[in-house]
Amino acid sequence: MASVNPSPAREPLTRRRVLSAALDVIDRDGLDGFTMRRLGAALGVEAMAVYRHVPSKAALLDGVIEAMLAELNVGDPMPADWRGALSTLARRHRALERRHPGAYALLAGMPAAAYAAARPVVADILSSLAEGGFAGRDAARALRLVVRFTIGFALTRPSGDVPPPHSDPLGPVLAGLADPAEEDRLFEVGLAALLDGLAPAEVP
Amino acid sequence: MASVNPSPAREPLTRRRVLSAALDVIDRDGLDGFTMRRLGAALGVEAMAVYRHVPSKAALLDGVIEAMLAELNVGDPMPADWRGALSTLARRHRALERRHPGAYALLAGMPAAAYAAARPVVADILSSLAEGGFAGRDAARALRLVVRFTIGFALTRPSGDVPPPHSDPLGPVLAGLADPAEEDRLFEVGLAALLDGLAPAEVP
DNA sequence: CCGGGCGGGTTTACGGTGTAAACAGCGGTG
DNA sequence: CACCGCTGTTTACACCGTAAACCCGCCCGG
Incomplete structure (x- = not known):
């Protein structure tokens, strides 16, 4: 068979894909809500898989x-x-x-x-x-x-919003x-x- | 007995004391290294004791x-x-x-x-x-x-420091x-x- | 004098975090 | 066919913030 995927298996993880998904997750959930596990989920993958392409969260x-x-x-x-x-x-x-x-x-x-x-x-x-x-x-x-x-x-x-509106x-x-x-x-x-x-x- | 402490027991925790110790710990260990447990230690107290004087870490x-x-x-x-x-x-x-x-x-x-x-x-x-x-x-x-x-x-x-010093x-x-x-x-x-x-x- | 509440401090516990380490499957090469 | 290297998974650990239960010494009404 040619390289076309017979089953719709996910395309392989890539540093580019990881970075782009990370940006998406951060924009959606905020910096605090950004978690390796969530990033994994967004990529359809387990959290630890990301570490094949990036040495640490800081480097990511x-x-x-x-x-x-x-x-x-x-x-x-x-x-x-x-x-x-x-x-x-x-x-x-x-x-x-x-x-x-x-x-x-x-x-x-x-x-x-x-x-x-x-x-x-x-x-x-x-x-x-x-x-x-x-x-x-x-x-x-x-x-x-x-x-x-x-x-x-x-x-x-x-x-926060402004509390003392007067005097x-x-x-x-x-x-x-x-x-x-x-x-x-x-x-x-x-x-x-x-x-x-x-x-x-x-x-x- | 007067209020002088017979034993050198620690003086009571106070919102002021908590805040001041927090500032010290942050300056020493950085914001990331600032931990409720560490703050407790700096005050000679268990971490949860702080919560009697402050509702949450964010409020602190x-x-x-x-x-x-x-x-x-x-x-x-x-x-x-x-x-x-x-x-x-x-x-x-x-x-x-x-x-x-x-x-x-x-x-x-x-x-x-x-x-x-x-x-x-x-x-x-x-x-x-x-x-x-x-x-x-x-x-x-x-x-x-x-x-x-x-x-x-x-x-x-x-x-980080500057990497490309030339041309x-x-x-x-x-x-x-x-x-x-x-x-x-x-x-x-x-x-x-x-x-x-x-x-x-x-x-x- | 006493007893009881209560306020400050401790213990224990839970769900979450980043990531080290061992493992599993699969493709390509001898 | 056997093997090996990549890629992803599983399991595990130490640490985090904090909810909940507990424990004890002081103050106050009887």
Whole structure:
């Protein structure tokens, strides 16, 4: 017989399949609900089978990080000016977070080496920055700051709802804390401020 | 007999004592190494004893968050100008992180109500901002942005060390990634940029 | 003076976790 | 055909958060 499966036996487990299923499970059940046993179930397999393709849960999560970062390379095209490039990166990051709300938190402890998965965008942006007059070190700093601002902003979204709606000095700070529209506006304000302040020293 | 203990029996467990010991254990063993059983041991008590003073581990961690935020109220005095006030808050935050490197990550999911523990500083800063010409909504936004930038920056410190030291377009981005001095400089650059961009629209 | 409740601390137990180790079947090669 | 290496399964272990039962010393009403 040819290699066509006579019975609809499952196709073989693969590192790719494992990583992709892991991302799905995390997005569905959250990071806390993500369990090797659940991952196995999602793959139609026993938990321990996963360990044939991944050395540990931590390493698996590193793989998930890289898979997410790779998604940053696709999207509407990057503008050539540094400001546009950086804010496009930020927007892709926010889209990534919306797509993977559970897994996005993994980016906090990123292994640094994982950045390589986003090499194409990063390279584009670095060249935009160079073209825009940033010195090498300053370009790297600008990029890192935008990335960390964006990730950090997403990770620090406060949870519970606002309790004291009146006559508290904290009132204005807590108001509309959970409103997604305000969240968007806040991010845009912050990003614009950061980019303004990052512009390279003019050399007239 | 007076209330002096005849035998050096341990003094009674208290919510305060529990929270403080929890903070110690977290700082020593990290968030992952923080276990109810270990906390009990640190208090010279069985794990379940803690539950007389705290309804669950999650609630306990909320208490730890509030304890940390309360520390923001002490430190060298706050300048009256909004820029100085905000950057003093940021500096206190960074000191807090240095003091509690393990527990600081809890601030990511802060319950929003916990902000109340920092009411004094927050009130000071809001009045500085008002004095500086910020409208109510803008003042709250500026404050929230600085806080989230600062916390987010701390939480997104990349872990592993830099692998490709040469001839990679990513070279400059990964270089000196783990150097604490560069980390400080990066933070100062970002904070300055953010504050610059946040200045209220001038009304001449 | 006593007895009883009760509040703080301990013991035991349960279902869940990550994963080490032994095992089972199956395909390809001598 | 015998064997071996891969892949997946089973079993087992130590540890986790916490529910429930228990135990004991103190305080208070009679």
